[in-house]
Amino acid sequence: MSKVHVVTNVNGEPREMLCEPQQSLLEVLRDELGMTGTKEGCATGDCGACSVMLNGRLVCSCLTLGVEAEGADITTIEGIAEGSQLHPVQRKFLEHAALQCGICTPGFIVATKALLDRNPNPDETTIRYWLAGNLCRCTGYDKIIRAVQDAATELAHEA
Amino acid sequence: MARVVFPEHLLQHTGGTREIEVQASNYRGIVRAVDKQWPGIEQVLIKSAVAIDGQIYQDAWLEPIREDSEIFFMQRIEGG
Amino acid sequence: MAEARDYRAIGTRPVRPDGVDKVTGRANFGADMTLPNMIHGKVLRSPHAHARIKSIDASRALQLPGVYAVISGADFPSGAEGEISGEGGGTVSDLAKNIMARDKALYHGHAVAAVAAKTAFLAESALELIDVDYEVLPPVLDVDTAMADGAPLVDEHQRTGGGQGDAPSNIAAITKFERGDPEAGFAAADVVVEGAYRVPTAHQGYIEPHACTATLDEEGRATVWCCTQGHFDVRSMTAGVLGKSVGEIKVIPSEIGGGFGGKTVIYLEPLAVKLSELTGRPVKMVMSREEVFRATGPTSASHCRVKVGAKRDGTITAATAWLAYEAGAFPGAPVGPGCMSVFAPYDLDNFRIEGFDVLVNKPKAAAYRAPGAPQSLHAMESTIDELARKLGMDPIDLRLANCADEGTHAPYGPTFPPIGIKKCLEAAKAHPNYTTPKAEGTGRGIAAGFWFNIGMQSSAEVRLSEDGTVTVMEGSPDIGGSRASMCLMAAETLGVPYNIVRAHVGDTESTGFCNVTGGSRTTFATGLAVVQACEDIIAECKQRAAMTWDIDADQVDWTDGEAVPKPGVNIDVAPLSLADIAGNAGRTGGPILGRASLNAQGAGASFSVNFADVTVDRETGKVDVLNFTAIQDAGTAIHPAYVEGQMQGGAVQGLGWALNEEYVYDNNGVMENAGFLDYRIPVASDMPMIDTQIIEVPNPSHPYGVRGVGETPIVAPLAVTSNAVSDALGFRISDLPLSPPSVLAAIDAHDEA
Numbered sequence: 001m002s003k004v005h006v007v008t009n010v011n012g013e014p015r016e017m018l019c020e021p022q023q024s025l026l027e028v029l030r031d032e033l034g035m036t037g038t039k040e041g042c043a044t045g046d047c048g049a050c051s052v053m054l055n056g057r058l059v060c061s062c063l064t065l066g067v068e069a070e071g072a073d074i075t076t077i078e079g080i081a082e083g084s085q086l087h088p089v090q091r092k093f094l095e096h097a098a099l100q101c102g103i104c105t106p107g108f109i110v111a112t113k114a115l116l117d118r119n120p121n122p123d124e125t126t127i128r129y130w131l132a133g134n135l136c137r138c139t140g141y142d143k144i145i146r147a148v149q150d151a152a153t154e155l156a157h158e159a
Numbered sequence: 160m161a162r163v164v165f166p167e168h169l170l171q172h173t174g175g176t177r178e179i180e181v182q183a184s185n186y187r188g189i190v191r192a193v194d195k196q197w198p199g200i201e202q203v204l205i206k207s208a209v210a211i212d213g214q215i216y217q218d219a220w221l222e223p224i225r226e227d228s229e230i231f232f233m234q235r236i237e238g239g
Numbered sequence: 240m241a242e243a244r245d246y247r248a249i250g251t252r253p254v255r256p257d258g259v260d261k262v263t264g265r266a267n268f269g270a271d272m273t274l275p276n277m278i279h280g281k282v283l284r285s286p287h288a289h290a291r292i293k294s295i296d297a298s299r300a301l302q303l304p305g306v307y308a309v310i311s312g313a314d315f316p317s318g319a320e321g322e323i324s325g326e327g328g329g330t331v332s333d334l335a336k337n338i339m340a341r342d343k344a345l346y347h348g349h350a351v352a353a354v355a356a357k358t359a360f361l362a363e364s365a366l367e368l369i370d371v372d373y374e375v376l377p378p379v380l381d382v383d384t385a386m387a388d389g390a391p392l393v394d395e396h397q398r399t400g401g402g403q404g405d406a407p408s409n410i411a412a413i414t415k416f417e418r419g420d421p422e423a424g425f426a427a428a429d430v431v432v433e434g435a436y437r438v439p440t441a442h443q444g445y446i447e448p449h450a451c452t453a454t455l456d457e458e459g460r461a462t463v464w465c466c467t468q469g470h471f472d473v474r475s476m477t478a479g480v481l482g483k484s485v486g487e488i489k490v491i492p493s494e495i496g497g498g499f500g501g502k503t504v505i506y507l508e509p510l511a512v513k514l515s516e517l518t519g520r521p522v523k524m525v526m527s528r529e530e531v532f533r534a535t536g537p538t539s540a541s542h543c544r545v546k547v548g549a550k551r552d553g554t555i556t557a558a559t560a561w562l563a564y565e566a567g568a569f570p571g572a573p574v575g576p577g578c579m580s581v582f583a584p585y586d587l588d589n590f591r592i593e594g595f596d597v598l599v600n601k602p603k604a605a606a607y608r609a610p611g612a613p614q615s616l617h618a619m620e621s622t623i624d625e626l627a628r629k630l631g632m633d634p635i636d637l638r639l640a641n642c643a644d645e646g647t648h649a650p651y652g653p654t655f656p657p658i659g660i661k662k663c664l665e666a667a668k669a670h671p672n673y674t675t676p677k678a679e680g681t682g683r684g685i686a687a688g689f690w691f692n693i694g695m696q697s698s699a700e701v702r703l704s705e706d707g708t709v710t711v712m713e714g715s716p717d718i719g720g721s722r723a724s725m726c727l728m729a730a731e732t733l734g735v736p737y738n739i740v741r742a743h744v745g746d747t748e749s750t751g752f753c754n755v756t757g758g759s760r761t762t763f764a765t766g767l768a769v770v771q772a773c774e775d776i777i778a779e780c781k782q783r784a785a786m787t788w789d790i791d792a793d794q795v796d797w798t799d800g801e802a803v804p805k806p807g808v809n810i811d812v813a814p815l816s817l818a819d820i821a822g823n824a825g826r827t828g829g830p831i832l833g834r835a836s837l838n839a840q841g842a843g844a845s846f847s848v849n850f851a852d853v854t855v856d857r858e859t860g861k862v863d864v865l866n867f868t869a870i871q872d873a874g875t876a877i878h879p880a881y882v883e884g885q886m887q888g889g890a891v892q893g894l895g896w897a898l899n900e901e902y903v904y905d906n907n908g909v910m911e912n913a914g915f916l917d918y919r920i921p922v923a924s925d926m927p928m929i930d931t932q933i934i935e936v937p938n939p940s941h942p943y944g945v946r947g948v949g950e951t952p953i954v955a956p957l958a959v960t961s962n963a964v965s966d967a968l969g970f971r972i973s974d975l976p977l978s979p980p981s982v983l984a985a986i987d988a989h990d991e992a
Contacts, residue, residue: 020360022360030270030271031273034273035264036264036267036268036270036271037263037264037265038264039268039270039446039447039496040270040448040525041446041447041448041496041528041915042528042914042915043527043528044528044914044915044916046528046914046915046916047446047528047915049446076264077263077264078263078264080263081263086259086262086263090262090263093262094254094255094258094259094262095254096880097252097255097720097878097880097881097883097884099258099261099262100497100718100719100720100881100884100885100888101445101446101447101494101495101496101497101498101718101719102257102261102262102266102268102494102496103268103445103446103447103494103496103497104446104496105261105262106262106264109262125924127923128923128924128926129923129924131922131923131924132922132923132924132925133922134922134923135446135915135920135922136446136923137443137444137445137446137497137499137888137892137920138497138719138884138888139884139887139888139891140884140887140888140889140890140891140892140921140926140929141887141891141921141923141926142883142887142926142928142929143880143883143884143887144923145923145928164652166415166416166651166652167414167415167416167417168400168412168414168415206322210652210653210654212653212654213653213654213655213656214653214656214840214841214940215653215691215840215841215842216840216841217693217694217695217838217840218838218840219840222840229653229654231652231653232652233579233651233652233653234414234575234576234579234651236575236576236579236691236693236758237503237606237610237693237695237755237757237758238500238606238608238609238610238690238691238692238693238757238758238759238760238950239443239498239499239500239501239503239606239607239608239609239610239757239758239949239950
């Protein structure tokens, strides 16, 4: 099978890569670009550990083909912090102890940022339903929800 | 004399005896004395946990035994 | 020692040392390893739950360009000896056969061959070209069938342990506990309640699939990177399966994406080492989610019968329990701890407990959080709830009337030291969520939980840098914030700020032996090693200060991170801080490090009381949890946020098991829901906030009173849910899960009757 040349933009930087037609965006990010912050938990779109932004939309990168990245803007967990400054969502996850093992955390942070970008003041129910596509087996979600609420409050004050 | 109690899973090795009294100053002495009574049981005992006066030990080799100590052999516990 | 006291660092909630790496995607987990020249391994799994393997022909697979090697059971040494740690124990020989089937495939998904190829995709394609000739055998799929006369045998060589004759049997072992005269106790009872309860197989459900990368050098020395709860155990198990010495294997733990007991055993590591040996290249193996479900340790499904008799005033006069647990294809269900837990919250004079470790054609059960206790205590705590109803007593009052306490002769033998069950019950009774009456149309359930907690072996080394900053090196993989707890205990002991201490998890060659992170032992046992290593540092610092001041070391005190002359020592000197002493270490005798290695004894049992309010939709059978309150004795909470996190996470795992999670098998033993879509673990929108209250009854065997908290939280939620749903419906559904289809079926059956 011949590989496909793909030109894309990851976290604001132009990237070129050769992908096999069947490779998922998740595999391409991890195996071709070495960006292992995006995690695989299921490869069937059920767990959200591989969440990335594709042209401003939250997607499971395991359900997206690498070749679909052609000409796209992709944001991964590696692009959430601004330089050496953690994004408020990242900081609040730390302050609230909203992670235990940390494998689901990149997906939750990308998904939370996507939520707060479109809805700066979500109520608890909205947060719980928005994050229902991200599985966490360690925390029982309580501290994650509180971290998201606190991040929303802080971002609202900054705005 | 310390009181030594065997749980159900050890009774096949003690011919059904549930409890004996043993004179020993440490755990090693207890195991030796029990093995003297039922040769070979030491190999099973060293795989058991033991409670000495309520305190659970997975490996009690170093523990002293008081004159009136209560020694319960029990299954090992680990966990998730 | 260990009475409640004021601490400076302990009890605070700082950010964990590994936190930034985990929120930025920099932390490396099991599947994140890449090595030059690396190739990929995949496993061929049995399509039958029970089959004799007549032949394996890999010639077609090996012809595929880019396929480097194929292995099967014949490539591994037979007759491996020794025993492995873990719940119910087990032998290296069984472990080896679970990792790669030999003459028989014993469950659907059992590994029968493995391939190494240039890419994972190619390796996967090559699996389809391996020809295996099976003779399909009838599978045994539940404990009742397996224990019946004439059942097909999972293992024709299996005899029942415990002296039950010499006929082959699926019953691998029988455990019994007995005290007093249960029959007389029941005869003296005014009320007797009994029931049978089934709990289905559930999976630990860690989000990170098993993964490892292995290389073998020209001298036969292997290096393995993997996600595990205990890399020293990976080393010994891998060595055992491969017939190597532990000295030939180095294991480097990655970060670990959840385990809950499921990553205390191994599946891939010996295969990757063997494939590396045959190909001369590093081999990476990563399981798919489907493989995780089909082939890695779920917990035991169980069938439990419990009977309890009591006087009118609630005093329990007798209790019996009959517990049958599925071990899977090899002996070692956690039925022993199930038996030892079932009556642990109670002070009983007359009881009998029988437990059966039963082979079935399903994956070998692995530890899952308080292994064995959720199943048996679901049965007991459901029975106690029924008893409270019959007696017309508040369920907390009934438990208070019978609960164990310091001095109680525990059902499994020893006499309890100080324990927290009574305080948890009293706290529950006074809790605003309990004193607030339940809302109209809802049901409330309450239950107690328990886990022994364990100690075992740990090592730690603490090093002072020249500016007085502190490095802690230990060997317990950090699965939920333990580095933060180690730093807090080190900061507390040394009397220095938390932020100058960093904890690291070393590999098998850079730190001393540590048993697995499991059994709620890490904060207790590895914490104890860290505290002792810090005390070693303090002793050395006092020595150095004494030398500097020309006095004796026993004339020096260590106060608030500084060496000072003892009161009454007549000498006019300024205190020497840790940084002063560290900066001068070269002149006073060289670098300063402290170390400790121990086999920790005296782990303190942790009891809990949980309660919740639920609604049941009678049209759909759906149960909604409105609120949940978890109260647990932590001994001392070193980092309260992570203690709460354990309580909340365990509660939601227990709720998931109670409400939805189960392995659904067809008649051939094929799991029909091997993915997160159909094996439904709780998602954020299913759950309420989980309220927590930490009770602190310090463990006298730990300098800071730590008991360990991780196991207990999963235990009570099963019966809490059953009891709440029964309260809402007005009748009991004994079996789990209380998923919409089963609740609806029970409502329909009840309405008809």
